[in-house]
Amino acid sequence: MKNQAKRVSKLLDDFHQTGKKGVAWLIDPDKIEDEDQFLAEFSWIKSSSLDLILVGGSHISRDNFSQVISKLQALFEDISVVIFPGSQMQLSAEADAILFLSLLSGRNPEYLIGQQVTAAPLVYKLGLEVLPTAYVLVNDGEMASVHHVSQTFALPNSKPELVEATALAGKFLGMKFFFLDAGSGVKSPVSPQVIQRVKKTVDLPLIVGGGLDTLDKCKVAFKGGADLLVIGNAIEKDPNFLAEVLAYKEVKNLSLNVN
Numbered sequence: 001m002k003n004q005a006k007r008v009s010k011l012l013d014d015f016h017q018t019g020k021k022g023v024a025w026l027i028d029p030d031k032i033e034d035e036d037q038f039l040a041e042f043s044w045i046k047s048s049s050l051d052l053i054l055v056g057g058s059h060i061s062r063d064n065f066s067q068v069i070s071k072l073q074a075l076f077e078d079i080s081v082v083i084f085p086g087s088q089m090q091l092s093a094e095a096d097a098i099l100f101l102s103l104l105s106g107r108n109p110e111y112l113i114g115q116q117v118t119a120a121p122l123v124y125k126l127g128l129e130v131l132p133t134a135y136v137l138v139n140d141g142e143m144a145s146v147h148h149v150s151q152t153f154a155l156p157n158s159k160p161e162l163v164e165a166t167a168l169a170g171k172f173l174g175m176k177f178f179f180l181d182a183g184s185g186v187k188s189p190v191s192p193q194v195i196q197r198v199k200k201t202v203d204l205p206l207i208v209g210g211g212l213d214t215l216d217k218c219k220v221a222f223k224g225g226a227d228l229l230v231i232g233n234a235i236e237k238d239p240n241f242l243a244e245v246l247a248y249k250e251v252k253n254l255s256l257n258v259n
């Protein structure tokens with residue numbers, strides 16, 4: 001059951017305004033064979049400093065989307081669960097909020113506005129907190145599943161001015177949140193130069209994900225200006241990695257309080 005006290009937009013705004021950093025865990029229901037076993041492995045998160053749980057993926061073929069969200073809500077009742085949709089089919093009343101994405105880096109109308117038009121009436125009925133988000137794919141030319149599904153290419157890290165202009169267009173269109181994503185499982189994350197330019201130009205909450213598989217990469221993304229990091233594949237390969245990133249985040253945020 002949704003808790004109206006969980007305001008994800010306020011959490012993201014607070015990160016942006018205070019300079020504190022957040023971490024989100026991205027879960028792809030398609031990759032969960034045994035939900036109870038999977039969640040038992042991560043039961044320690046209940047007492048951790050994890051800020052958000054995102055649920056979604058480019059390919060959702062199993063009919064367990066709402067079930068996974070419901071179980072996450074029951075186990076991690078103090079952590080907001082947010083839908084990170086790969087299509088208008090990935091919706092659930094069990095979630096707290098939804099990243100209402102428009103893929104601004106591509107020119108496929110289905111992911112710019114088509115899927116959104118189809119999903120909007122149901123999202124309205126479900127009463128989810130809606131986070132209007134400019135979604136921009138950025139990497140060094142690698143193809144991830146999101147590129148194949150959306151039939152679009154990522155903007156290059158080598159063209160920070162193009163990424164900056166794309167994000168600025170999203171701001172002028174009224175979007176309140178920005179997600180720079182390199183794509184699931186890629187080796188090259190969004191560059192710190194791109195993060196820094198977008199953060200300075202839009203001056204709004206900035207989410208960064210994709211390719212963050214080492215603590216050093218996470219540190220670089222935070223230093224560049226990311227307010228919230230999204231980590232998925234690296235946690236699937238090494239569950240301890242999440243604890244490592246959370247520990248670093250806590251120390252970093254504590255230093256802000258001291259100063």
